[in-house]
Amino acid sequence: MQVFALVLLPFAMLMQLTGALGRKFGLDSMLLMMLFGIAAFCLGRVVEGYDRS
Numbered sequence: 001m002q003v004f005a006l007v008l009l010p011f012a013m014l015m016q017l018t019g020a021l022g023r024k025f026g027l028d029s030m031l032l033m034m035l036f037g038i039a040a041f042c043l044g045r046v047v048e049g050y051d052r053s
Contacts, residue, residue: 001044008037 012033 001047002041005037005039005041005044008040009034 012030016030
C-alpha cells in the first residue's frame with residue numbers, strides 16, 4: 001500500500017504532463033490525488049505496524 005501511494009503522485013504528474021487524461025486536469029484534482037496518496041501511505045504504515053506486533 002505504501003508503494004502504491006508513493007507511485008501515485010509521480011504517475012499523476014506524468015499523466016498531466018503528457019495530456020493522457022484527455023481533459024484539463026486542474027490543481028484541484030492534483031490536490032485530491034496528493035491527499036489520497038498521503039492517506040494511503042499513512043494507512044499502509046498503520047497496517048505495517050500491526051503486522052510487526
